[in-house]
Amino acid sequence: MPDAATARPGLSAAIIAFLGKGESSLPxxxxxxxxASPADRPALVADVRAVVAECLAIDPDWSTHTLAEGGRVARSAMAQRHPELSSEALDALAWAYTYNWR
Structure with a gap:
């Protein structure tokens, strides 16, 4: 999975597209x-799927967090883990997170 030093170019845009943020009414x-180019596409898809799965696996203390707060916890955690991601990609991840945990 990419980190700030090895981030795959286009990862943020790929996350947004994969989740459909701004294009779909639900993730x-x-x-x-x-x-992506045919040579880069399989690795980029794998990276996107890994980042999304990582986000969806975040498990805040639901006894003290609402769904909206859980989304903010997930967004914040992903921002710390993946500083290479754009604000828009982090928003898309939080959007998918809250949808999936509802």
């Missing part, structure tokens, strides 16, 4: 929405 998992 999706659409490999075909990810644009």
């Amino acid at each position: 999706r998992a659409d490999d075909d929405a990810i644009s």
